Amino acid sequence: MTDPIISIRDLNIHFKGALRTTHAVRGVSFDLGHEKLGIVGESGSGKSQTGRAIMRLSAHTARVCADRMKFGDVDLLKASEKQMCAIRGRDIAMILQDPKFSLNPLMKVGDQIAESYLTHHRASKTEARERALAMLESVHIRDPKRVYDVLPHEVSGGMGQRIMIAMMLIPEPKVIIADEPTSALDVTVRRQVLTVLDELVDRTRASLIFISHDLNLVADFCDRVLVMYAGRILEDLPAKDLGKAKHPYTRGLLGSLPRLDKPCDQLPVLCRDPAWLTEPVRSLQ
Amino acid sequence: MRDTLLDVEDLAVSYGSGANVITVVQETGFRIARGESYGLIGESGCGKSTILRTVAGLNPHYEGRILCQGHELPRIRAREHYRAMQMVFQDPYGSLHPYKMVQNVLAEPVKLMGLGDVQRRIDEVLHNVGLGPQFKFRYPHELSGGQRQRVAIARALIVEPSLLLLDEPTSALDVSVQAEILNLLTRLRRDLGLTYLMVSHDLAVVAHMCDRIAIMQQGRILEELTGGDLRSGRMTADYTREFLTASVPALACY
Numbered sequence: 001m002t003d004p005i006i007s008i009r010d011l012n013i014h015f016k017g018a019l020r021t022t023h024a025v026r027g028v029s030f031d032l033g034h035e036k037l038g039i040v041g042e043s044g045s046g047k048s049q050t051g052r053a054i055m056r057l058s059a060h061t062a063r064v065c066a067d068r069m070k071f072g073d074v075d076l077l078k079a080s081e082k083q084m085c086a087i088r089g090r091d092i093a094m095i096l097q098d099p100k101f102s103l104n105p106l107m108k109v110g111d112q113i114a115e116s117y118l119t120h121h122r123a124s125k126t127e128a129r130e131r132a133l134a135m136l137e138s139v140h141i142r143d144p145k146r147v148y149d150v151l152p153h154e155v156s157g158g159m160g161q162r163i164m165i166a167m168m169l170i171p172e173p174k175v176i177i178a179d180e181p182t183s184a185l186d187v188t189v190r191r192q193v194l195t196v197l198d199e200l201v202d203r204t205r206a207s208l209i210f211i212s213h214d215l216n217l218v219a220d221f222c223d224r225v226l227v228m229y230a231g232r233i234l235e236d237l238p239a240k241d242l243g244k245a246k247h248p249y250t251r252g253l254l255g256s257l258p259r260l261d262k263p264c265d266q267l268p269v270l271c272r273d274p275a276w277l278t279e280p281v282r283s284l285q
Numbered sequence: 286m287r288d289t290l291l292d293v294e295d296l297a298v299s300y301g302s303g304a305n306v307i308t309v310v311q312e313t314g315f316r317i318a319r320g321e322s323y324g325l326i327g328e329s330g331c332g333k334s335t336i337l338r339t340v341a342g343l344n345p346h347y348e349g350r351i352l353c354q355g356h357e358l359p360r361i362r363a364r365e366h367y368r369a370m371q372m373v374f375q376d377p378y379g380s381l382h383p384y385k386m387v388q389n390v391l392a393e394p395v396k397l398m399g400l401g402d403v404q405r406r407i408d409e410v411l412h413n414v415g416l417g418p419q420f421k422f423r424y425p426h427e428l429s430g431g432q433r434q435r436v437a438i439a440r441a442l443i444v445e446p447s448l449l450l451l452d453e454p455t456s457a458l459d460v461s462v463q464a465e466i467l468n469l470l471t472r473l474r475r476d477l478g479l480t481y482l483m484v485s486h487d488l489a490v491v492a493h494m495c496d497r498i499a500i501m502q503q504g505r506i507l508e509e510l511t512g513g514d515l516r517s518g519r520m521t522a523d524y525t526r527e528f529l530t531a532s533v534p535a536l537a538c539y
Contacts, residue, residue, distance in 0.1 A: 042459040043430070157329070186328040186486055187532045213459055256464035258493035260516055265471060267464040267493070 004031035005175055005207050006054060009068040013049050013231075015061055024049050024062075026231040029281075032175065036201065036208040038222035038239060040215055040253075046231035047211045051177045054209075055094055056084050071175070090120040093168040095178040095197075099160030103152040103167075110136070110148030113167045120171040135166040139196045158189035162196055169200050176201065177209045182217070194221060215242065215253055227253075229276055236283045247282050248273065288354075290319040290480050291340070291370075291448060295349035298335050309335045311504040312349070319447070322474060322481040324495030326488060326528075332504040333484045337450050340482065341372045353448070368398050370448040371441035376457050377433035381425040387411075387436050388421040391443055398444050410439045413477075415469060431462035435469065442473070451483040455490060467494060488532040492516070500525045 013025040025046040030037075039047045052058050053069070056076060069076045071092065074083065096102040104112055113135055114128035123131075129148075136144035139162040152160060161181060168176065181197065182190040198221070201208050212218050218225055219242040227235040227250045235247045245251060252270035298310040310332040317323045325333040338344050340351060342362040351358045358366055371394075374380040381390060391407045400406070408418055414435040425433055434454065441449060454470070455463040467490065473479060485491045491498050492512050499506045500522065507522040520526060 042461060187488070188328050188528065191531050215460070253460055256461050258464075258467065258489045260489050260492050263493065263512060263516070266468045269464050269468065270461040 004033050005072060006032040007068060007070045008050075008054075008066060011050065011053060011064070011066040011069060013046070013053060013058065014063045015059075016063060017061075024231055025053070026277075028228075028231070028233055030226060030233065030236070032207050032209060034205065034207055035224055036210060036222040038210045038212065038218035038225040039228060040212055040218050040225060041228035042213060042253075044230075045228040047228050048179055050228075051094070051179050051209060051211050054175075054177060055088055055092055057088075057094075086120075089116065089168075089173070090171045091173055092175045092177065093171070093173040095161075095164055095168050095176065095181045097180040098184045099152070099155075099157065099164050100184075102164060103160060105152050107151075108149050109152060109155065109163045110144075113163065113170055116167045117170045131170060132166070135170045136163070138200065139163070139166045140192070141166075156189075157185050158193055161185060161193050165193070165197055165200065169204060169206075172204050173206055175207045175209065177211070179211045180213070181210075183212070183214070190217075215257070219243070232277065233281050234276060234279075236281055249276055288319050289316050289352075290321075290354060291317040291482065292352040292355075293336070293340065293349070294352070296336065296339065296351065297348040298332070298339055298344065298346070309504055310339070310347075313501075313504070313506050314349075315499060315506065315509070317448075317480055317482060319480055320474075320478055321497070322483065322495045324491035324498040325482070325484045325501055326486065326491050326498055327501035328486060328528075331501040333501050334452060337372070337452055337482065337484050341370060341450050342366060364398060368444050369446055370450060371444060371446040372450040372452065373434075373437050373441050373454050375453040377430055377437050378425075378457070380437055381433055383425055385424070386421070387423050387425075387428075390436060391421075391440055394440060394444050400444065406443055410443045413442065413473065414439045429462075430458050431465055434458065434462075434466055438466075438469065438473070442477070446479075448480045448482065451481055453485050454483070456485065456487065463490070470494065488515075488529065500528065 009029045011025055011028040015022040015024055028050055039050065041047045049058065053064050054076065058064055066077060071087065074087065103109065110132050113132040117123065117128045117131050133144045133148060136147055141147050141159065141162060155163065178197065182193055185193060210218060210222050219239050222239045225237055225239045225242055226233050227247065229249050235245060235250050237245060255268040256270055258267060294314045296310055296313045297308065299306050299308040301307050313336065315323065325336060327333050339347050345360040353369055388407065391410065392403050395403050395406055407421060411418060411420060416432065416435055428436065455466050458466060474481060483491060483494055492515050495512065497509055497511055498515060499509050501507065502524050507524055508520060510520060514520060
């Protein structure tokens with residue numbers, strides 16, 4: 001692979017509690033190139049914590065350590081908070097799960113998008129407004145002028161998520177981390193939002209880390225998939241080959257989905273093997 | 286036809302008054318036979334949860350008739366009406382009281398319905414949902430999402446209802462846990478002879494669980510299909526076809 005944009009080696013995240021320390025992420029290593037990388041796993045598998053650690057947004061109780069965690073030439077572990085502020089948003093952006101909780105409820109959505117541009121670029125307010133309107137149009141919002149002036153509670157979930165995407169992509173980041181961007185949305189709206197995201201990621205030539213628990217979605221949308229379980233990467237494989245996954249965990253997850261074409265009385269249930277906690281990463285190569 | 290357990294006739298629900306009336310459910314009707322499992326599916330805002338809440342008696346402002354075992358249910362329900370149907374909610378993190386032990390969560394409906402023999406019922410129902418007796422003394426924060434949903438199902442089952450209203454019972458859970466809960470619901474329906482009215486936006490889940498499925502859009506039932514109809518693409522409404530295309534998994538060949 002030519003020069004990875006993000007390179008992580010042996011990332012560990014511990015949460016120190018009063019009685020015990022939780023080892024949430026255990027020795028995760030991967031490189032991100034110009035690609036759409038999917039991270040799948042159940043809740044508690046450490047996929048979101050990995051995403052947050054890249055942005056250095058882990059909770060203050062977390063102890064993050066790694067042999068290497070680099071964004072281009074910047075060492076994300078050693079960068080000062082000032083450096084991180086410049087990187088967050090401008091170079092690495094994060095799309096969160098629920099627009100209801102991640103947009104400022106007291107600010108017009110258009111102004112929020114313009115603010116995100118102004119934070120990272122020297123521009124006049126009029127220019128930022130123009131750009132925000134153009135951005136709203138590129139996320140397929142029909143009447144950008146009207147939507148610019150509405151407040152977050154006046155928009156639907158799908159539209160809110162498209163506004164989030166507009167806000168995160170307006171500074172043209174190099175890496176986008178999307179943490180379950182569509183799990184709060186309906187199936188029909190989900191497709192719409194993903195199309196928008198796909199279009200913009202291709203146009204701005206950004207890399208994408210797509211965190212999700214939905215295997216079908218990831219197989220459909222990404223180039224490569226990392227399967228995580230209990231803080232470790234179990235399998236690393238091309239998304240189109242997810243159906244051919246070898247690992248019993250991945251197979252178990254795929255098998256536990258109800259299928260339209262194969263009705264059955266009882267669904268297969270996942271049996272967890274303690275050996276998964278220690279074995280090395282599998283890949284198809 | 287087997288005897289009808291629930292019969293909903295010309296149900297209409299609207300909110301607001303005067304010029305601001307919003308009709309959420311428009312003149313809808315369906316019948317569920319005893320022992321059947323019936324699914325309502327549609328996107329958010331189509332009125333599927335409103336129907337469920339109205340049937341459960343949580344919304345007394347409706348037009349039309351709701352009949353349970355041939356008797357019309359009054360707008361304001363009595364205790365025995367609530368006993369006949371119980372609801373399981375979507376979010377197991379929000380539907381259990383955080384300060385109550387599982388024991389108390391389960392004892393409350395028994396006392397409210399005026400039934401005796403609390404301990405025996407609790408032990409029996411916990412065993413039924415696959416939790417050991419040690420779970421009686423746990424608080425909700427000590428349980429995983431799947432275990433909480435099992436407690437929520439146990440709470441609904443403890444008063445021995447004949448109809449279970451399921452409001453997206455697995456949408457907050459992981460796929461692996463979802464499979465466990467769906468298996469549990471299938472087994473309970475068979476063993477206890479329950480009838481289900483299930484609401485979901487996941488077509489695969491509803492097709493797996495239900496004998497008949499109603500597709501809803503903008504407060505109306507567009508059409509009723511059996512699982513077989515859905516699988517073989519025997520549908521008439523364009524919206525259903527669109528919905529099916531949006532939810533067909535990409536991994537058709539694993």
